Amino acid sequence: METNNFDYKNIPGWGLDIDEHNEPTYPMKNYTGDDHKRSDYEKPPQQPADVEILQSTERPALSAVFGNASPPSGLSGMIRRYAFKHSEDRYRHWIPLILADRVNAWEGIIDDFRKGIIPNIPAERGWKSELKYNRAGLTKKILVTGVISLVLLSYLTRKKR
Amino acid sequence: MLAMNYRGPYRVRIEQRPMPEILHPEDAIVRVTRTCICGSDLHLYHGMVPDTRVGSTFGHEFIGIIEEIGPLVTNVKIGDQVLVPFNIACGRCNFCKQGLYGNCHESNPMATAVSGIFGYSHTAGGFNGGQAEYVRVPYANTGPTVIPPDMDPDDAVLLTDVVPTGYQAAEMGGIKEGDTVVVFGAGPIGIMAARCAWFFGAARVIIIDHIDYRLEFARNYAKCEAYNFKSMEDPVVFLKKITDWYGADVCIDCVGCEAEGNALQTFTGKVTLMQAGAATALQWAINSVKKGGIVSVVGVYGPPFNYVPIGNVLNKGITLRANQASVKRLLPKLIEHVQAGRLDPKGLITHKVPLEEIADAYHIFSAKLDECIKVVLIPSTKS
Numbered sequence: 001m002e003t004n005n006f007d008y009k010n011i012p013g014w015g016l017d018i019d020e021h022n023e024p025t026y027p028m029k030n031y032t033g034d035d036h037k038r039s040d041y042e043k044p045p046q047q048p049a050d051v052e053i054l055q056s057t058e059r060p061a062l063s064a065v066f067g068n069a070s071p072p073s074g075l076s077g078m079i080r081r082y083a084f085k086h087s088e089d090r091y092r093h094w095i096p097l098i099l100a101d102r103v104n105a106w107e108g109i110i111d112d113f114r115k116g117i118i119p120n121i122p123a124e125r126g127w128k129s130e131l132k133y134n135r136a137g138l139t140k141k142i143l144v145t146g147v148i149s150l151v152l153l154s155y156l157t158r159k160k161r
Numbered sequence: 162m163l164a165m166n167y168r169g170p171y172r173v174r175i176e177q178r179p180m181p182e183i184l185h186p187e188d189a190i191v192r193v194t195r196t197c198i199c200g201s202d203l204h205l206y207h208g209m210v211p212d213t214r215v216g217s218t219f220g221h222e223f224i225g226i227i228e229e230i231g232p233l234v235t236n237v238k239i240g241d242q243v244l245v246p247f248n249i250a251c252g253r254c255n256f257c258k259q260g261l262y263g264n265c266h267e268s269n270p271m272a273t274a275v276s277g278i279f280g281y282s283h284t285a286g287g288f289n290g291g292q293a294e295y296v297r298v299p300y301a302n303t304g305p306t307v308i309p310p311d312m313d314p315d316d317a318v319l320l321t322d323v324v325p326t327g328y329q330a331a332e333m334g335g336i337k338e339g340d341t342v343v344v345f346g347a348g349p350i351g352i353m354a355a356r357c358a359w360f361f362g363a364a365r366v367i368i369i370d371h372i373d374y375r376l377e378f379a380r381n382y383a384k385c386e387a388y389n390f391k392s393m394e395d396p397v398v399f400l401k402k403i404t405d406w407y408g409a410d411v412c413i414d415c416v417g418c419e420a421e422g423n424a425l426q427t428f429t430g431k432v433t434l435m436q437a438g439a440a441t442a443l444q445w446a447i448n449s450v451k452k453g454g455i456v457s458v459v460g461v462y463g464p465p466f467n468y469v470p471i472g473n474v475l476n477k478g479i480t481l482r483a484n485q486a487s488v489k490r491l492l493p494k495l496i497e498h499v500q501a502g503r504l505d506p507k508g509l510i511t512h513k514v515p516l517e518e519i520a521d522a523y524h525i526f527s528a529k530l531d532e533c534i535k536v537v538l539i540p541s542t543k544s
Contacts, residue, residue: 027260028333028484034255041258044251044267044300045233047185054283055270062270064251065185065277065299067287070214080212088272094465097211097284098434105169105208108215124172126524133530 164293170208223291246488249277252303263485327353351415408451417460437463
């Protein structure tokens with residue numbers, strides 16, 4: 001990479017109009033000039049990685065701390081590993097992650113059955129509160145879903161005949 | 162311990178999980194005494210945020226008691242009652258040193274655009290959150306702040322996100338004395354932003370939403386004008402008209418990616434996910450602000466991209482300001498406002514629910530049942 005070795009301060013007019021009060025980021029940011037030190041700062045101790053951590057390609061190393069929840073696994077994990085080969089700028093990063101999330105939801109159901117848990121999906125979706133506060137809405141939803149299912153079913157069976 | 166467990170879009174449950182452990186010498190373990198569901202948690206709950214993994218525990222608004230500390234923790238001690246800012250910040254990178262605690266460079270290896278946030282997907286660092294009985298809190302020398310002894314815990318828990326985010330939304334608006342401020346979204350953050358706009362000298366504060374009970378709540382709580390955009394033909398024209406055909410001085414987007422009100426934005430952003438959520442509120446903010454005005458954004462959008470009228474930002478000379486709230490920077494001032502009785506955070510709370518009933522709590526908040534504004538979850542281990 002080429003670097004500028006000349007003294008830019010010798011450029012005619014350099015710095016003549018510096019106005020320290022023109023700081024549009026204040027008070028969100030208390031500008032100190034430390035930005036020019038880039039990544040040169042006292043680093044916190046490093047958390048050891050005891051599970052697989054996927055890392056953005058836009059940074060040189062793991063951050064000093066990170067979460068270790070739900071490490072990548074299964075098919076969704078494979079998709080996530082692919083996604084993390086691409087930078088945060090690319091659709092190839094984000095679209096596979098959304099796909100992995102959807103796959104992961106199905107993996108969760110399969111995993112529940114494998115552990116002998118039958119997922120109580122109505123309870124997980126908070127239907128008790130729907131019944132309590134929106135009984136009419138819930139009845140309507142069930143009726144509409146029932147009618148659509150019946151119509152589809154009768155259409156499909158008629159087509160077979 | 163009991164913890165919330167995300168199972169996929171619109172599905173959560175409570176279950177037994179292993180206790181969190183100290184993984185870094187600056188960690189603390191906090192026993193949670195209050196935790197909230199944030200409006201932005203609903204983006205996770207609805208499956209809108211990429212890399213939200215099944216098995217994760219959400220929750221970035223919580224307070225609790227320090228149960229255990231790592232060997233390098235010196236600023237808090239076991240037994241302290243603390244409020245924990247939603248941002249995970251090291252306090253020593255060049256962003257933290259300049260007050261940008263919401264942009265820490267040492268708390269998230271998985272994305273560079275966002276710093277670590279408790280319980281907010283792997284895009285925000287993969288940390289388990291506080292909708293649990295216990296939670297691991299990294300960088301305990303920086304984030305956790307001891308709750309003043311005379312402060313109501315219901316006030317304290319809202320100082321972890323809602324109050325600072327609402328306040329910073331108004332602060333970023335650069336409001337001048339006499340300004341007209343329009344806030345889009347009458348959720349907890351929008352209501353707080355409208356309330357805080359008065360601190361900066363606004364002469365007129367207007368809030369826009371489509372849910373009548375929330376507008377009524379905002380009218381009373383934030384002492385502002387409140388209008389339902391569903392009763393208007395065109396919200397932008399309406400806002401121009403009521404500001405002498407000039408536009409608002411400041412517009413604030415407190416809605417983010419799940420906005421309603423524009424069929425194209427809804428179809429492309431929410432139905433087909435062709436953009437990172439529906440950017441209707443941001444579009445209205447840009448088009449309703451005066452030339453040379455300021456648009457402040459605290460509504461959460463997904464990472465890829467959104468359709469917004471950037472050409473109008475140029476042509477109108479708009480200043481666009483946005484950030485995650487820098488909670489730690491704002492806390493001293495906001496604690497003072499609360500203690501002086503100038504702010505009443507707990508006035509936003511409409512529902513207190515046991516942690517065990519989290520699935521119902523999420524549904525009530527998401528479906529806006531029972532005139533819900535803000536839900537606080539209370540673990541049974543609180544005392």
